[in-house]
Amino acid sequence: MTRLIAGTAGGRRLKVPPGETTRPTSDRVREAVFSALDAADVLEGARVLDLYAGSGALGLEAASRGATQVVLVEAARAAAQTARANVAAVGLPGVTVVAERVERFLASPGAALEGGWDLVFLDPPYAVESSEVATVLGALVPLLAPAATIVVERSSRTAEPVWPGEFSDVRQRKYGETSVWTARC
Template sequence: MTRIIAGAAGSLTLGVPGAGTRPTSERVRESLFGALDAADAMTDAAVLDLYAGSGALGLEAVSRGAASADLVERAPKAAQVADRNAKAVARSVPGARLTVHRAAVDAFLQHGATMWDLVFIDPPYDLSDAELGGTLALLLPRLTDDALVILERSSRSPHPMLPAGMVVERSKSYGDTTLWWLGRE
């Protein structure tokens, strides 16, 4: 079971797509969002959730005060689940702008001009380091000056290949999962 942990939609149970997704554990989400709350990283933020799956990360941010969330998911069934979850959260957070985009991440990033303050990237573990580096390069020009990017990878994955202009601010491992906090240089 996945649920919104805190905020206006706290305790709301979220649907989870079947095979093909790997939801972030509640323990990791609690730690992550505690740190984001302490850094005041969500208040009125424009949030982007790439490889969204259920949309739990972006929707948690909206529940805790983000102004908007764009959830990007290519898999049709997962995008349908994310859309249902977004509609449920929207009922608890009036005025929040929640949009599910059924698209491949790189194709989505190549179009539009939206800028984001907070980005969650939880790609499939089989995404190559070179592909991830390409995605980060596409994302970089779409980040606000003080944007924060949270990258979730297997603890067995190497240090992420970052494009010029992006740096690791910190990282933390939780068993099989490592969170990388990235920002503009």
């Protein structure tokens, strides 16, 4: 079990998908990431895209802290079902789950949002190749709002993502086996 850290649904417990293919972001890492996002005033009223959503913990945390629209994208059937159950249990408005491969979703008309996405979480399974992460980052560029924030979570053993030229102010933080990069578009 994991829980939402703060906001209107703070303390609520979330289910995690069964099996070993999904690696939930630890409470410690989520708390650090969201403290930084809160300090940067990124969350209030944000439109959030949570790619490789797993249980939906990152997107639901954003909704709990003031994001108005959150889309959780997850291809694994069991993980998407868990995310849907968590969305229903938490009951925050404006959160939807899309059960689809990230690449396919980003190429679909449903990915384009008037004004663009303000905040994107990219937390693929550690087994996802760096080249796939680079492709996803490139596909995101035309879908983002001006000054959008991107948060990428990977293994600390993984090299820094290859950022398209539109991204700047890249910062890395390490939390044990987890590295988190934050960038602005």
